[in-house]
Amino acid sequence: MVLNIIDDICIKVAEKVTPSKEERDKIERLTKEIIFKLVNEASKENIDAEIRVDGSIAKDTWLQGEADIDVFMRVPPTLTRGDLEVKCLNIAKKAFEGYKIVERYAEHPYLETWIEETRVNIVPCFKVERGKWLSATDRTPFHTDFMKEKLNDVLKREVRILKKFMKGTGLYGAEIKIGGFSGFLCEILTLYYGSFKNVLEAASNWRKKQVIDVAGWFLGRKEEAYDLFDENLIVVDPVDKSRNAAASVFESKFWEFVSASRMFLKKPSLKFFYPPSQKILSEKEVSEKLSKANLDLLFLVFGEVDAVVDVLWGQLYKTENALKNFLKANDFKVFRSASWSDEKEVNVILFELERKNISSPKKHMGPPVEKHKESEDFLVKHLYAEDTVAGPWIERERWFVEKKRRWSDAEKLLSFYLSNNGGRSIGVASKIAEKLKKNGFQILSWIEMQKLYNNKKEFAQFISRFIDGRPIWLE
Template identity: 45%
Template sequence: MPVAVELGELKNRVLRRLRPSVEERRRVEEVVKLVEERALEEARRLGVDLEVSVEGSIAKDTWISGDKDVDVFLKLPRELGRRGLEEVGLKIARAAAGGDYIESYAEHPYIQAFISGYRVDIVPCYRLDRLEGEVTAVDRTPFHTAFIKSRLDERLKDEVRLLKGFMKGCGVYGAEIKVQGFSGYLCELLVLSYGGFEEALRAASEWRPGEVVLDPAGHYHDLEEPRRLFNQPLVVVDPVDARRNVAAALSLQKMAEFSAASRLFLAKPSELFFHPPPPRALTREALGKALEERGTHLAALEVPVARMAPDILWGQLYKSLEGLETLLLNEGFEVLDKGAWSDEERVAVFTFELAHVKLPRLKRQLGPPPQLGEHESKFLLRHLGRDLKGPRLEGWRWVSYPSRRLVDVAEVLMREGA
């Protein structure tokens, strides 16, 4: 069977699973209606002129089956000012959320509500006719929705679904800090720019960091200008804001993974790229055997976490992960790999694959070259008679061998996690 025919049939099979069902659409409409009714009722009570709109992939009809995220914007008069937007907007958002929600803050405060199994971001914003001056991500969002809706036909909506499904299956979908991948809006712009799912994959298979610049709305006459301006692995100029790179949150790692997956899929198309088998949990015995074969050791630190917005949580977790790795390296451990996990409710776990979990008590510490005056004297005074060995000259360098305070990786991590 020709590859083109085979790929066409594969796409049709995948799309039957990616398109939201009639029942899913009905449930989303019910959630949106509930939020809208609550918001309008609270606005009437406060005497505020309010317009409620659905934004994001739901509004653009590019969402895929199983998506549980809904974006509802509360558009308020600009005359309220920043303080009024936050105070009045949050009052309305809390009322619209009902009982189960958390309050979050990006460039504007917003409410993340949990309603009938859906995560609903309820976002107060200004009602704007056009973007001008300093604008925020919240300000841009309704204009993103309008731009995409005006350019996507039914075929391209399905092409976007295919690209999103492919990226989800490959683990590169989502611009949130946890993933650092491709946002839904970026997927839509890639399909618009290249003309479809396959076309986007063909282009991505040849991407090189720092060389790709897309300008869907034609803001720039010379693409060297945005390349120099943004200086990031992938540049996609925002159609509604020429000063913004839509791909700014994309990490080099996720760009590389998507490019590689695109090449592999085009060489041998398979539904497994869209729906990979779920990972299997290793038993304790299997994990021990794997580590024995690799000749490495695993160390993990479990810490409690509070419930908060995922972006805030994962920003903190990744920062802590880097800090712990630096600590281990400074103590003398060889870190081969690292990772972080959290249920985003109560607990987080940091894991490290190490060459060794215990170090010798003896530690080699380099000092200054001889004849360096005060530096030489200070080093000798600090180490003379205190170390396990040295100080002594090794070639043209003073070296001493002090005793390590901590030699076990568990001691290091427990001290830091205490």
């Protein structure tokens, strides 16, 4: 019965995500026009560039209505890295003069533009022999050629279904903001296991140090893969045995996929592919939920950071983790944290605290009495110290003392250290620290954040999802 439901769902999803003939014709026309413009501009600059389409368009695995045209400019390895980043991007800018162009960043810069409502990524790379990589994107044409050879029409259908499942469960996208599964990773999984359903059945039983080696690089030598890669999900790149194609997948996303796979197989539903929109809670509902849970929210708010999007999110996550650990080190209990950005002018790092104000005295444990020197040192340090509230005293076999906390207010603690060189001493990422130092910041409560909550729908959705606290696929 469940298997029949899954098959019916797959048929419905496949019908929706397979591009129509009209869309295919449009994408084919656009790719020809784009290639012509780039070839023409490259020849003017005397750059010997091979212009080719890669990614899901070339492999015919894109989802209907979601085509991204990835155009690669392959240049001779005799050019320098600077030439790759400057000359190639200038060629692309000239070729698409008049279009809005955004510079993005992966391992090196690339350009993004929109033509006829279709996103176009123009990526420079070196035209090298397999294995002689000079930049991370040099592998992509080899990935494309590998998959074009391996994927038949049936597997392409299954890839599309898996991609839509990943998107519906919030697990799709290798960019730092998401830390999920890339399109290429979906293709590898489908090729390895043979179908969408097989992927989920296998994933529901994945364990730590899961190895997927579609090219058989480590056949019979799995221990070598364990030695080479640190991640719990090891998907050996079929064109480069030294690379884990799943290295960018966050640990939490790995286990979310395992859990979502189990849940779908147990209770299949189209909601895994087409989830309902996040319900935006009213201000009153948020306040009531926080009051009921007896928790405090603390927000660090600051303006635009001078960084491309991927770098920005890396900086946000690094700062979030550093500040969370710093709060914990100062005895504040942090249950959860998260980051949000409109990627333009507003950045927010959020902490859910048991209490943002904690009682001042704290009980500090000393050494066992039997340790003579350590006990003497403990008494010298604490007996007449100004911040000693009571003690020292002996409790069972140990010394204890009651100390006055230096910081009992989380807001004041963060404000003090963030005001000192942007918080670099406590682990704030460099570009964010520079922003805090130059333009300042705010540390606000939930009540003080309600204006932003009302003015920005995306932020309201973020907070509502955070308060809800569960993955969108979990019922």
